[in-house]
Amino acid sequence: MREEYPRPDFVRNEWMNLNGTWDFIYGDKKTKIEVPFVCQSEKSGINKRITEDHVTYERKFCVPEEWKGKEILLNFGAVDYQCRVYINRSCIGGHIGGQTPFLFPIAKYLTWAEETIRVEVEDPLKDEMIPRGKQFWEEESSFIWYTPSTGIWQPVWLEPVSRTSLEWVHFTPDIDEGTVRIDYQLAETSILPCRVHLLITLEEDEIFHGNMLCNTARNSLTVDIFRKKAMEGSFHFMGNYWSPENPILYHVLIQADEGDSGIRADVVESYFGMRKIHIENGKLYLNNQPYYQKLVLDQGYWKESLITAPDDLEYCNDILKAKAMGFNGCRKHEKVEDPRFLYWADKLGFLVWEGMASFWSYTPQAAAAFTREWLDVIQRDYNHPSVVVWGMLNESWGVPRIYTNQQQQSFAQSLYYLAHGLDSTRLVISNDGWEMTDSDICAIHSYKHGEIDDKQQHQLFAECLRKVENLFFIMEKLPYAKGFCYSGQPIVLTECGGIRIKKVKSEENTRENAMQAGDQEWGYTSVPDTDFLEEYERLIHTIYDSDLINGFCYTQLTDVEQESNGLLTRDHRYKFKPEDIRKINDRKR
Structure with missing residues (x-):
């Protein structure tokens, strides 16, 4: 059970943990579930990839007698995606959005004997207008899509407050x-x-x-x-x-x-923390000093618990392992991470580029829902010094026509200016990967570094990293949307690598044929395990040799389900000696 206080930058000493065993109802089945782990995970005790869009949670609890006379706040870290909450059969409110926290004052609904809480959740698995990130809507994971997560996935707790609070x-x-x-x-x-x-x-x-x-x-x-x-x-x-x-x-x-x-x-x-991030002369600066970003893509998945860490120390351990390999930060990918991760990033010293879970199909209603939830992300995580970049959209997901469509371009621009309007202390990326509109960083994705024996592609990749006008040769789409262009921003290779270790001989997997084949051992390129360090060194040193590039984000920290391109296994164990990776990363200080 997750027992740590859930909100580390706003801590009250008096609180009551409601994690643990709840009743869980889906379809015509009633069973037990361990909150805050989703039913699709092993840690929940259910471990079933359900097809139901509606599920219900129930449990009994008693509020301490000494809390009488105070307001009692019922807090939820996050519930995916929409819910209504009942106390003793009275509906006390609802919430829409699977990434952000919410609370309800419940004192007037209490009996001060045994209380009942009921949470009715709706999570339409096939709704492409809902921000859901990497959660796949089909029956089995495939390509870069993973097991969905339904319902409560972050802690639930009570705390008493006085009238003045x-x-x-x-x-x-x-x-x-x-x-x-x-x-x-x-x-x-x-x-x-x-x-x-x-x-x-x-x-x-x-x-x-x-x-x-x-x-x-x-x-x-x-x-x-x-x-x-x-x-x-x-x-x-x-x-x-x-x-x-x-x-x-x-x-x-x-x-x-x-x-x-x-x-x-x-x-x-x-x-x-007293921290400053800014841009000067096309370079990234941290605390008024040039600072090279050595990031690793972190999707925040665990084999036994999916998007919820098995325990608080797992967040700490992931950061310590990334730092041991010579990374100074991460780009959180398609998920608003638990505040406990950000606490450990603050405490241990780890930069975080925070993103939002994408939706897939653009409508004005989907854009509005995304924006409302993004506002809550900024409000929740404003205090964390580790967070240095807000990155809302990724690879034109949710805005597939952004290259020429003015409405979708306006949406991306509105997110950029809204983030700056709410927070003057961080950098903002409108659409990470390609087809950018206004953006503080030219954030490009490229996995076209070539297979291990493709010398011609190696040379092309190296040459294209040296000239802005050649970057599009190693990208799937153009860097900027129509009507926008590069204007001296720092260039960061915000996705690269994705090298998997070959276990058996197989055909070369591209993003396209892997999507069709549903390959269960997939990466962007592949090498035998004996050649990985040499290939990783070639990639990183090629990036370092470019005066144009201000940083990189290697894909990725861990294997995730069918993606086997992590530096750690699905169990978050090292595949290689961390000092060997660090030696390569440390070439540039």
């Missing part, structure tokens, strides 16, 4: 000024004016301690973290910046009082 807090660092702006929202039930206390510490050192009387529910405070004004620019605080090499986090304790009484009403723990 905090709803959210955002930290916006500015390393040039040495400050952090703290914005926070109080619940609309809060007694105003109320006093809010802030304590910021770095390890054992107190950085700031103060309070303010709040007359409105939303408030803001800017804190001089580096004390630049006091020192008149006579210092350089490189050591206090967050980076993969030095992941310094500031701890924050926020307390809201009941009015101006001095009586504590709510206490939340959080953290932030």
